[in-house]
Amino acid sequence: MPAERKVLAAAWLGLLCGLAAIAGVEHRNGWHLRADILTLLPASQQQPAVQQATQRMAQSFEQQLLLVVPPPATPATFEQTLEIARLLERQMQSSGLFEQEAPASWDATTWQQHRYQLVDTDTLEKIARDPSALLKETEAALFGLATSPVDLEHDPLGLHQRTLREFLPDNVEPLSERAFLTGTGTLFITARLRASAFDAGHAQALLHWMADMKRWANGEGRTLLASGLPLFAANGAVQAQREISLFGSLSLAGVVLLLLFTFSSPRPLLATLTCIGIGTAAGFLLTHAVFGYVHMLTLVFGVSLIGISVDYALHYLCAEGGIADVGRGITLAMLSSVAAFASFFATPFPGLQQIAAFSGAGLVAAWLTVAGLLPLVRLPGPGDLGQRAMRALSGRGDHRLRHPWPVAAVTALALLSGIAMLQPNDDVRVLQSVDPALAEDDAQARLHLPEQRASQFFLVEAADPAELARIEQSLSERLEGLGVAHRALVHAYPTEAQQAASHRTLQAAYYDSGALADWYLGLGMDDSLVAANAEAFGAAATVLSLPAWAEAAPPPWRDLWLGCDATACRSIVTLASVPDPGTLTRLDVPGATWVDRVEEISSLLARYRTLATEALGVVYLVLGAAFLALFGLRGGLRVLSVPALSVLTALAASGLLGLPFTLFSVLALMVVVGISLDYGIFYHLHGRQRPATALAISLSALTTVLAFGMLSFSSTAVVETFGKTLFFGITAAWLAAPLAGQPIRSSNP
Amino acid sequence: MKRWRLVAFFVALQALPAYACEQRGAVLLQQISERVQKHRRWTAPFSQRNHIRVLKAPLVSTGRVEVDAESGVVWLIEKPIASRMEVGPQGLTVDGEALRSTQLVAALLRALISGELGVLEQTFEVSGCSDSPRWTADLTPRSAAMQQRITRLALAGSDHVELLTIHQPGGNRLEIELQAPQPLADAG
Numbered sequence: 037m038p039a040e041r042k043v044l045a046a047a048w049l050g051l052l053c054g055l056a057a058i059a060g061v062e063h064r065n066g067w068h069l070r071a072d073i074l075t076l077l078p079a080s081q082q083q084p085a086v087q088q089a090t091q092r093m094a095q096s097f098e099q100q101l102l103l104v105v106p107p108p109a110t111p112a113t114f115e116q117t118l119e120i121a122r123l124l125e126r127q128m129q130s131s132g133l134f135e136q137e138a139p140a141s142w143d144a145t146t147w148q149q150h151r152y153q154l155v156d157t158d159t160l161e162k163i164a165r166d167p168s169a170l171l172k173e174t175e176a177a178l179f180g181l182a183t184s185p186v187d188l189e190h191d192p193l194g195l196h197q198r199t200l201r202e203f204l205p206d207n208v209e210p211l212s213e214r215a216f217l218t219g220t221g222t223l224f225i226t227a228r229l230r231a232s233a234f235d236a237g238h239a240q241a242l243l244h245w246m247a248d249m250k251r252w253a254n255g256e257g258r259t260l261l262a263s264g265l266p267l268f269a270a271n272g273a274v275q276a277q278r279e280i281s282l283f284g285s286l287s288l289a290g291v292v293l294l295l296l297f298t299f300s301s302p303r304p305l306l307a308t309l310t311c312i313g314i315g316t317a318a319g320f321l322l323t324h325a326v327f328g329y330v331h332m333l334t335l336v337f338g339v340s341l342i343g344i345s346v347d348y349a350l351h352y353l354c355a356e357g358g359i360a361d362v363g364r365g366i367t368l369a370m371l372s373s374v375a376a377f378a379s380f381f382a383t384p385f386p387g388l389q390q391i392a393a394f395s396g397a398g399l400v401a402a403w404l405t406v407a408g409l410l411p412l413v414r415l416p417g418p419g420d421l422g423q424r425a426m427r428a429l430s431g432r433g434d435h436r437l438r439h440p441w442p443v444a445a446v447t448a449l450a451l452l453s454g455i456a457m458l459q460p461n462d463d464v465r466v467l468q469s470v471d472p473a474l475a476e477d478d479a480q481a482r483l484h485l486p487e488q489r490a491s492q493f494f495l496v497e498a499a500d501p502a503e504l505a506r507i508e509q510s511l512s513e514r515l516e517g518l519g520v521a522h523r524a525l526v527h528a529y530p531t532e533a534q535q536a537a538s539h540r541t542l543q544a545a546y547y548d549s550g551a552l553a554d555w556y557l558g559l560g561m562d563d564s565l566v567a568a569n570a571e572a573f574g575a576a577a578t579v580l581s582l583p584a585w586a587e588a589a590p591p592p593w594r595d596l597w598l599g600c601d602a603t604a605c606r607s608i609v610t611l612a613s614v615p616d617p618g619t620l621t622r623l624d625v626p627g628a629t630w631v632d633r634v635e636e637i638s639s640l641l642a643r644y645r646t647l648a649t650e651a652l653g654v655v656y657l658v659l660g661a662a663f664l665a666l667f668g669l670r671g672g673l674r675v676l677s678v679p680a681l682s683v684l685t686a687l688a689a690s691g692l693l694g695l696p697f698t699l700f701s702v703l704a705l706m707v708v709v710g711i712s713l714d715y716g717i718f719y720h721l722h723g724r725q726r727p728a729t730a731l732a733i734s735l736s737a738l739t740t741v742l743a744f745g746m747l748s749f750s751s752t753a754v755v756e757t758f759g760k761t762l763f764f765g766i767t768a769a770w771l772a773a774p775l776a777g778q779p780i781r782s783s784n785p
Numbered sequence: 786m787k788r789w790r791l792v793a794f795f796v797a798l799q800a801l802p803a804y805a806c807e808q809r810g811a812v813l814l815q816q817i818s819e820r821v822q823k824h825r826r827w828t829a830p831f832s833q834r835n836h837i838r839v840l841k842a843p844l845v846s847t848g849r850v851e852v853d854a855e856s857g858v859v860w861l862i863e864k865p866i867a868s869r870m871e872v873g874p875q876g877l878t879v880d881g882e883a884l885r886s887t888q889l890v891a892a893l894l895r896a897l898i899s900g901e902l903g904v905l906e907q908t909f910e911v912s913g914c915s916d917s918p919r920w921t922a923d924l925t926p927r928s929a930a931m932q933q934r935i936t937r938l939a940l941a942g943s944d945h946v947e948l949l950t951i952h953q954p955g956g957n958r959l960e961i962e963l964q965a966p967q968p969l970a971d972a973g
Contacts, residue, residue, distance in 0.1 A: 181862075181894070182959070185957070188840070209886035219886075560841045
């Protein structure tokens with residue numbers, strides 16, 4: 037055995053041991069398949085403040101599931117609704133899918149301590165009219181059936197409860213920690229999914245549970261609607277899983293049949309499957325080790341590896357001279373493909389990086405298996421059917437056209453017009469296949485919510501809280517002018533002057549006049565306690581600054597406050613709906629920034645589409661230079677013409693069919709470049725006449741098209757585009773490949 | 786030996802009330818509801834004693850309750866400060882002014898006064914006894930939000946709810962004593 041062969045065999049063994057070791061370590065750390073699309077996107081590259089604000093807004097709904105039960109056609113009694121809520125909550129608990137702990141309740145201490153300052157306007161007006169009215173209300177409550185406890189000693193006027201009433205969502209009544217009832221009789225229940233529920237394995241369980249609950253609700257004569265990101269993520273994951281297993285097994289079946297017929301022996305098939313298996317395992321393990329998880333989309337694209345790695349095995353199996361015959365070709369092919377994918381690693385896009393890692397590791401491993409392992413085993417060449425196919429395919433592309441120029445002109449025209457029709461589409465929504473039933477459910481559920489909130493918002497930034505309040509005020513006035521309902525801290529925060537005035541009003545009405553003391557004594561309170569109350573009132577004269585007030589505010593308001601650091605104070609102004617994003621984007625309030633995460637992600641996708649296209653161009657130029665140096669001007673250009681024609685054909689076909697041109701089309705083109713270069717290299721090295729090359733490349737193209745033709749049927753727009761682009765690209769590569777071969781007269785069979 | 790017997794006796798004594806009568810949850814509420822007399826419409830006088838920790842004496846008021854199985858409960862306080870609270874299916878109305886977001890409180894009050902206790906199980910942990918001629922039930926709120934209003938409810942009665950004690954945070958408690966219900970003729 038030559039020394040080189042020994043080294044390769046040893047390297048292959050080393051690879052196996054390495055993979056086993058990685059598998060061991062990763063198994064101990066646990067396997068993670070992710071399906072949520074956002075993990076594939078780069079962290080927001082805008083200023084950290086925008087990112088912080090986006091996170092704050094996302095937190096509230098990322099793990100959140102909202103169950104909505106609209107009122108039935110025939111009115112239900114409150115008790116029936118309460119029973120529905122109880123049963124649903126019980127089901128949620130026993131499902132094990134949701135966080136068991138109720139959300140932490142709001143700590144009212146700070147606001148309670150400042151009840152003399154935070155008096156609401158209605159109460160102040162009431163006091164101005166008749167100070168004794170509040171005392172009479174308290175007295176009636178003490179002698180009646182009080183619905184909320186009266187703290188006679190500390191808050192005889194019930195100021196804290198009065199303030200809170202202003203902050204409760206209008207007409208929403210809590211039935212339990214998670215269940216709420218609106219004034220119109222709609223029941224809604226909030227649930228936080230356990231973090232583990234985002235792993236693909238739990239997706240199915242969540243969807244089944246939802247379906248069961250809907251059936252149960254129907255049985256009770258009610259409708260159950262659901263809204264929330266987790267459902268979309270779960271739906272996407274289940275769909276991707278189903279597609280991977282369906283397309284994966286169909287294309288595998290196709291490859292198996294093809295190879296069995298060609299080689300009339302199971303051994304070459306086994307060798308090919310070993311290559312694919314080791315390649316895929318290496319890609320998966322390395323990606324998992326580097327990133328800590330593998331995304332479902334990476335896995336879908338990872339199937340594309342079958343298309344490339346199968347080439348190496350096929351060239352080896354079809355060649356009569358074994359590895360000596362094809363070694364140079366498959367090495368060049370592997371290096372060029374790896375170089376092409378490696379360019380993705382330079383992008384700051386985790387999704388692209390995963391695919392680069394998966395493909396790079398997979399291709400090297402597949403190549404090493406062909407070069408290191410296969411020469412050690414005896415494998416038969418093509419059988420009867422294979423030989424017949426070889427004869428039929430050899431010399432393909434040799435007949436000369438009588439009028440090449442008109443044909444070339446028509447082709448060029450078709451290509452150009454197709455490319456001109458390309459429509460770039462960077463909308464983030466193409467990344468996700470949204471089940472229409474789910475989307476309808478979600479929209480219906482949202483309609484029933486007592487308060488609407490758009491995903492877009494304004495971020496307000498100022499040097500100090502006073503300036504922040506001024507900016508919020510002017511922003512709020514502009515929004516009111518446009519008739520856009522919104523929520524801003526400045527609406528609810530009583531200024532420090534207002535707070536001090538409230539304290540003075542209470543002082544005059546109840547303490548200086550002695551009205552409270554008289555009332556207390558009349559009820560039978562001890563003198564010492566009456567004096568203590570007056571003393572406590574005098575001592576509680578401090579006002580709450582905007583930051584302190586906002587820190588201690590109840591949830592919907594607290595979420596608007598981002599805090600102050602050394603450079604600035606920040607807050608959020610949310611909108612109920614966005615009637616016209618254009619107007620709002622142009623709303624020029626200094627210190628207020630319009631934030632639109634969906635739009636931001638879409639423009640990021642556009643940036644990365646451009647970036648990937650440039651990477652593709654650079655890869656083509658670098659590889660072009662390398663091949664020109666390697667094969668000379670004529671040979672180099674011949675080889676390079678194959679990927680060029682394939683890419684142009686794929687682009688033109690996409691344009692003519694009206695497929696969106698996305699980042700993932702570029703990704704597919706990268707695979708097309710990798711595969712078509714392989715074809716070009718082999719035709720160049722071995723000429724058109726060598727039957728083994730023709731057979732290997734035809735088999736390779738067929739297997740690849742089998743694999744990707746399947747992806748064209750995916751329900752996820754992005755996977756479909758990927759599949760169709762590859763289908764047209766590879767078909768064109770197969771047709772164009774003979775161009776790279778030497779013409780008949782100089783061929784060297 | 787004698788000492789041991791004494792210890793055993795006291796241990797047994799401790800355990801006695803436990804197996805004498807200790808029932809829980811929905812079953813108990815169901816039993817009580819079955820024992821309470823059913824009238825479609827009835828009225829009963831009541832007295833209230835509000836024990837406020839910081840007052841020397843409890844605040845006493847008296848009045849009359851009117852219950853209609855369909856339209857709900859009217860809680861009329863006559864002395865010392867007249868007030869009228871309607872406990873209807875849409876929530877509470879006090880002296881003609883509807884209080885928003887009070888459907889749950891209203892449902893609980895209706896259940897407590899009429900003795901139809903089933904609905905309480907959702908909101909409270911229930912224990913008590915329904916073996917002897919009189920029954921008792923002890924209710925503790927399940928949610929922290931409810932615990933901020935009521936720490937515990939104690940109910941006692943025979944063929945009607947006789948005594949309702951509402952324990953509130955801060956050590957205050959409201960005792961309500963209901964007299965025997967008098968059936969009312971159907972209105973219209």
